[in-house]
Amino acid sequence: MADLQLYTKATVYLNGGCMSEETDVSIKRSTGAQVVDTVAKGFSGVSPGSPKCEITITNAVPSADFEIDPGPFMLLLQPVELTIFAAGRTATSKAFVMDDNFTHGVNQASKLSMSLTGQFPQWI
Numbered sequence: 584m585a586d587l588q589l590y591t592k593a594t595v596y597l598n599g600g601c602m603s604e605e606t607d608v609s610i611k612r613s614t615g616a617q618v619v620d621t622v623a624k625g626f627s628g629v630s631p632g633s634p635k636c637e638i639t640i641t642n643a644v645p646s647a648d649f650e651i652d653p654g655p656f657m658l659l660l661q662p663v664e665l666t667i668f669a670a671g672r673t674a675t676s677k678a679f680v681m682d683d684n685f686t687h688g689v690n691q692a693s694k695l696s697m698s699l700t701g702q703f704p705q706w707i
Contacts, residue, residue: 593669595640597651604650606694607641610667610674612703634703636676638665644685644693653680653697665699674704 595602615632642650656663657680666675678701687693 591670593667596666596668597640598663602640602642602650604642604645605640606643606692607639607696608667609639610636610676610704611638612636614703636678636701636703638676638678638699638701639696640699641694641696644687644695649695651695651697653683653695656680657683662701663699665701670706672706674706676701676704678702 593608595605595608612634613636614629614634616629617632619627619630621627644650655661660679662677662679664675665678666673676699678699681698681700683695683697685693685695
């Protein structure tokens with residue numbers, strides 16, 4: 584029989600404030616490296632690129648108001664600081680809100696999702 588264990592939960596902070604209505608978060612880090620292929624050797628390695636991360640956050644929307652309205656950050660191209668706590672570690676990135684999407688439908692919670700692009704964070 585397999586041993587049971589407790590799995591992590593994540594907590595998200597935007598500009599120092601806890602996103603208590605967050606229902607889903609994804610952080611994708613990429614090196615931006617470019618594959619180098621040559622005629623003689625085939626795959627030869629990679630050329631360093633511009634590392635970055637892409638973050639998506641989905642928030643439930645209470646009837647009283649949005650927890651976060653990303654519109655002003657988007658219009659001003661104002662960076663935000665995003666911190667994620669998970670598995671006993673912390674990842675922090677300064678990022679730009681690139682887009683958002685509000686959805687509502689029958690028999691489902693209203694949601695506001697946003698996509699951010701920012702600096703490559705380390706889990707420390």
